[in-house]
Amino acid sequence: MSDPNAPPESKSVFSPALAARFDALVEKYPARRSALIPMLLYAQDEVGYLSDAVITEVARRIGITELEVLNVATYYSMLRFKPAGQYNIQVCTNISCMLRGAYEVYERFREELGVGDKGVTADGVFSLEEVECIGACCWAPAIQVNYDFHDELKPDDVSNILSQYKALVQSKKKNA
Amino acid sequence: MPKLVTHPDEVKIVSRRFGMGAEKIDRHIELGGYEAVKKCLAQGSDWIIEEMKASNLRGRGGAGFSAGMKWSFVPKQSAKPKYILVNGDESEPGTCKDHLIFLHDPHSIIEGTIIAGLAVGAQMGFIYLRGEYRYLLQIMERAVADAYARGFLGKNIFGSDKEFQIVTQTGAGAYEVGEESALMESLEGKRGIPRIKPPFPAVVGLYGGPTVINNAETIATVPHVIQMGAAAYAAIGTPRNGGTRLFGLSGHIEHPGVYELPMGYNLKKMIYEVGGGIPGGRKLKAVVPGGSSTPVLLPEEIDIGMDFDQVGKAGSMLGSGGVVVIDDQTCMVEFALRTISFYAHESCGWCIPCREGTDWLKKSLTRFHAGFGAPSDIDNIAYLAENMLGRTFCPLGDAAAMPTIAFVKKFRKEFEDHLNGKPCPFAREGMPQLTVVRCRTREVV
Numbered sequence: 001m002s003d004p005n006a007p008p009e010s011k012s013v014f015s016p017a018l019a020a021r022f023d024a025l026v027e028k029y030p031a032r033r034s035a036l037i038p039m040l041l042y043a044q045d046e047v048g049y050l051s052d053a054v055i056t057e058v059a060r061r062i063g064i065t066e067l068e069v070l071n072v073a074t075y076y077s078m079l080r081f082k083p084a085g086q087y088n089i090q091v092c093t094n095i096s097c098m099l100r101g102a103y104e105v106y107e108r109f110r111e112e113l114g115v116g117d118k119g120v121t122a123d124g125v126f127s128l129e130e131v132e133c134i135g136a137c138c139w140a141p142a143i144q145v146n147y148d149f150h151d152e153l154k155p156d157d158v159s160n161i162l163s164q165y166k167a168l169v170q171s172k173k174k175n176a
Numbered sequence: 177m178p179k180l181v182t183h184p185d186e187v188k189i190v191s192r193r194f195g196m197g198a199e200k201i202d203r204h205i206e207l208g209g210y211e212a213v214k215k216c217l218a219q220g221s222d223w224i225i226e227e228m229k230a231s232n233l234r235g236r237g238g239a240g241f242s243a244g245m246k247w248s249f250v251p252k253q254s255a256k257p258k259y260i261l262v263n264g265d266e267s268e269p270g271t272c273k274d275h276l277i278f279l280h281d282p283h284s285i286i287e288g289t290i291i292a293g294l295a296v297g298a299q300m301g302f303i304y305l306r307g308e309y310r311y312l313l314q315i316m317e318r319a320v321a322d323a324y325a326r327g328f329l330g331k332n333i334f335g336s337d338k339e340f341q342i343v344t345q346t347g348a349g350a351y352e353v354g355e356e357s358a359l360m361e362s363l364e365g366k367r368g369i370p371r372i373k374p375p376f377p378a379v380v381g382l383y384g385g386p387t388v389i390n391n392a393e394t395i396a397t398v399p400h401v402i403q404m405g406a407a408a409y410a411a412i413g414t415p416r417n418g419g420t421r422l423f424g425l426s427g428h429i430e431h432p433g434v435y436e437l438p439m440g441y442n443l444k445k446m447i448y449e450v451g452g453g454i455p456g457g458r459k460l461k462a463v464v465p466g467g468s469s470t471p472v473l474l475p476e477e478i479d480i481g482m483d484f485d486q487v488g489k490a491g492s493m494l495g496s497g498g499v500v501v502i503d504d505q506t507c508m509v510e511f512a513l514r515t516i517s518f519y520a521h522e523s524c525g526w527c528i529p530c531r532e533g534t535d536w537l538k539k540s541l542t543r544f545h546a547g548f549g550a551p552s553d554i555d556n557i558a559y560l561a562e563n564m565l566g567r568t569f570c571p572l573g574d575a576a577a578m579p580t581i582a583f584v585k586k587f588r589k590e591f592e593d594h595l596n597g598k599p600c601p602f603a604r605e606g607m608p609q610l611t612v613v614r615c616r617t618r619e620v621v
Contacts, residue, residue, distance in 0.1 A: 028343045030257070030300075030383050036365035041307060041348045062365070075367040075524070078307045078349030094269040095468055096426035096500055098514055132351065132518050133269040133468075134308050137426040137498060138433045139178045147310035151178060 013057040018046050022061055036062055040073055049083045077132075085120045085127030087165045089113075090144045093130050096137035101154070105141050106130060108155040112162055125169055126162070178275065181433030183450045187412060187420050189400045190393060191436040194280040199315055201322040204283040210328060212399035216291050217336050224295040228398070230406035232418030236273075237263060237354070237391030238467065238495045239571075240484035243398070247388055249378035250296040256385035260292045260301035261377075263359055264392040267306055267351040268467035269518060270498030273422035273434050274392040278305065278312035281396065282319035286342060288395035290333065291402060292388055293340050300341045302382070303392075304359055307348040316344050351522035355570045356389045358524065369526045370570035393422055413439030417483035421497050425451040428458070428503035440481035447478065447501055458503040462586070466495020468515050469575030471582035472502075492582075507602035508590045512583040513541040519576035530573035533564040537580060544594055554591045558584040 014022065021042060025035040036058070043054050050073055059066045073079045091097075091106040110116060113126050120127040136142035139151035143161075150161060180195050188194075198204045216224050229244030250258060262285060266274040277285065289301040303320075305313045320342050323329045331339045345363055347353050353362045357371035360382045381387025397419065401409045410418040417439040423446065424434045430452030437446065443465065447453065454460055460475045465482070471492040480490050487494040502511065520534035540557050543549060561580040564573045584591060593601050 031364060033365035034345075034363055037348050037362060038346050041346060072365065072367055076307070076348035076350050077521075093514070094518055095464070095511065095514055096270050096498075098511075099427040099500070099502065099506065132521055133267060133271075135266050135272045135275050135306065136178065137270050137272045137500075138424050139272070140426055140432070144308060147308075149178070149311075 013047075013053045014043065015046060018042060026062075033062055033064065036064075036069070036072060037076065040069070040076075040079055044079060049080050051081075083120070083124075084129075086125050086169065087145050088127045088129060090129045090131040090134065092132070092134045092136070092140075092142055092144075094133040094137075096133075097141040100140040102141035104155045105143070105153050105158065108158040112158055125166070178272070178279070179433060180276075181431060181435060183435055185441070185445075185450060186436050187438050188436050189404075189409075189412075189420050190277065190284070190397050190422060191280075191434070192400070193284070194276060196280075198281045198283065199279070199319065201283060201319065201326065204281070208403065209283050209399075210287060210334075212402035213287050213290050213294075213328070214334055215402055216294050217334055217338065221295050221297060224291060224402070227402060227406040228295070230410060231401045232410045232413065232416055233394065233397055233401055234417060234484060235391055236393035236397070236421060236497065238268065238469075238493070240494060243390060243394055246378065246390070247292065247295050249376070250298075250386045250388060251379065252297065254386050256383070257300065258296055258298035258386045259382045259388070260289050260296070260298050261356075261359065261363070261382060261387055261389040262289055262301065262303040262392055262395050263354060263356065263389055264303060264305040264309070265347055265350075265354040265359060266309075266392070266496075267354050267522075268469065268496045268498060269515075270424060270426055270464060270467045270500040271496040272424050272426075273497060275309065275312065276422070276434055277392055277396045278309065278316055282316045283323065284396040284399055285316070285392060286319060286323050286329070288390075288398035289342060290329070290340050291398050292390065292395065294338065296386070296388055298386075298388070299339045300343070302343050302345055302363060304345045304347065304353075304363060306353075307346050310346070313344060313346050320344055350524075351518075352524040352570070352572055355572065358570065359389065360387065367524070369524050370572075372569065414481060414483045414486075416485060423482065424498045425501065426498065427464075427501040428454050428506070429501045430455050437482070440483040440486065443473075443478045443480050443482050443487075443499070446482065446499065451501065454501065454503050456503075458505060460501065461504045461506055462502040462508065462511075464498075464500040464502070464579070465492050467498040468500070468518065469493075469571075469579060470495040471578050472508075472586060474586055493578075505602065507545075507600050508583055508587040509541065509545045509594055510600065510602070512580060512587075513538070513545050515579055515583075516541055516576060519572065523572060523576070527569040527573070529564045530568040530576065533560055533573065534576045536560055537576065544591070545600060547594060547600065549591075549595055551592075551595060554584060554588065 026032050055069050059069045093102040117130050141153050142151045193207050225248050233243045234240040350368045352358050353368035358368040362368040377387040413419050420436050426432050462472045480486050484494045516537045520538040523530045523534045525531045561577040564577040
């Protein structure tokens with residue numbers, strides 16, 4: 001249940017679906033605060049990043065201070081405070097991936113996108129990130145685009161992956 | 177979709193239902209699923225714990241502690257609710273076994289969690305998956321919902337007087353949360369910082385209640401142990417190391433993948449026969465036997481059985497079962513640097529030996545690898561690492577220090593080859609290089 005005394009501007013931060021998800025989530029735990037980390041991640045999925053408004057909203061809904069939310073949020077590497085691209089490309093370069101050419105794959109992404117680590121392309125479609133082990137060691141080198149895994153990559157697969165997502169952007173535009 | 181591999185030497189127990197559509201509840205039941213829970217409901221808690229002890233099933237997360245013993249530490253009477261916690265925060269570099277369990281057999285995790293609950297008298301379980309495993313979380317959520325719909329979870333499970341609830345939880349990117357007490361902190365909505373022990377989780381754990389925390393593979397193994405019987409399971413492995421385990425072969429190996437092999441399987445055979453050896457006719461240089469935190473082994477050290485005791489005797493650890501194979505074209509200084517960079521990134525910063533130690537090791541190795549090292553750096557790196565050992569709140573400090581000590585000790589010659597401004601002898605195109613920024617005078621370009 002949302003707080004009827006909440007200031008009106010905070011109501012638009014979460015979509016009705018996200019608000020409902022939050023309400024269902026807090027019910028599951030013995031302590032309300034346990035919903036904090038999943039909630040931050042789900043809010044980020046919807047809004048794109050943890051904006052000040054998101055932090056305020058999550059704090060209000062959990063019933064803790066904004067400072068407490070920030071204290072937790074800054075700990076977790078998947079949570080970000082600036083917008084990423086629509087498709088965030090995360091290249092694992094940890095040992096198993098490194099041994100099978102992850103840095104070469106990463107370099108190719110850098111060349112094709114023209115951005116470096118945590119960079120966002122000018123059109124806002126892609127961002128690039130070098131990440132630690134994503135749990136796909138036996139299918140290395142692996143990357144994640146948002147939450148989708150791509151396994152056993154070679155540098156020459158890079159342009160193909162990028163065009164797949166570019167096509168997705170195009171079809172979304174058409175449907176909009 | 178990650179590739180599934182197979183080899184005739186495999187003994188498929190945990191991976192028995194992989195690739196058979198068992199993520200669907202009907203198919204899972206068709207393949208013998210949930211029978212073990214019914215057996216446990218009939219037999220009662222003392223029987224379950226005795227079976228688990230007799231099975232010699234040891235924790236698959238890395239520490240290798242007896243699962244039955246762990247369960248037996250939970251007090252029978254408790255004023256606070258007891259909890260079961262499944263650790264699926266799989267983040268140890270080289271490890272991707274739980275990935276396949278969540279993908280192919282999520283119900284085995286639910287079964288194992290219920291059985292653990294029946295054994296210790298808990299009514300609630302949490303399944304914690306790392307944040308990156310979103311698609312696996314969705315599979316797990318689906319499985320939990322299906323189990324509720326069938327009456328396998330909730331009040332009066334399987335028509336009994338027992339209650340059991342399961343909640344799935346996502347992390348948001350943190351290796352440290354794989355440490356049991358840090359995971360509890362994270363599940364309570366806090367920074368993933370380890371707690372001081374004692375008290376141990378079995379007495380004071382999640383929300384202050386007695387808690388059993390097991391690795392996802394351990395939990396997924398439980399129903400199979402119950403079904404086949406502890407004695408039959410224990411007979412598969414070596415003494416004190418029951419059953420099989422999921423070994424992940426990665427790195428420079430012809431057929432990488434997750435293979436389920438009996439405990440004590442020979443490492444050399446695993447690399448050359450199961451994994452098909454080193455690609456491109458190159459030679460083996462080193463093996464990391466159980467995830468990046470385990471000390472590296474040299475080719476002459478790998479004729480050993482892969483169980484907790486034998487690998488320990490060889491000066492390393494069985495760890496998470498992630499075997500990383502390294503060929504002779506690899507620079508071990510770069511490998512050491514990449515390993516320590518990870519621990520420096522993941523150190524939670526709570527205690528100083530780990531926070532500062534990993535950072536300085538990273539700095540020293542970065543400079544060293546770029547050819548700007550001094551002869552004294554080699555001993556300094558080892559000295560720094562040795563001084564982290566055993567002096568940190570949680571095992572992350574040790575996890576960073578142990579492999580570093582081994583790299584220096586076993587590959588000293590390679591460190592020396594990087595000295596005197598020589599570039600890395602293994603330099604190749606696209607390799608990350610250190611850009612040395614020298615101080616300028618005040619002119620601004």
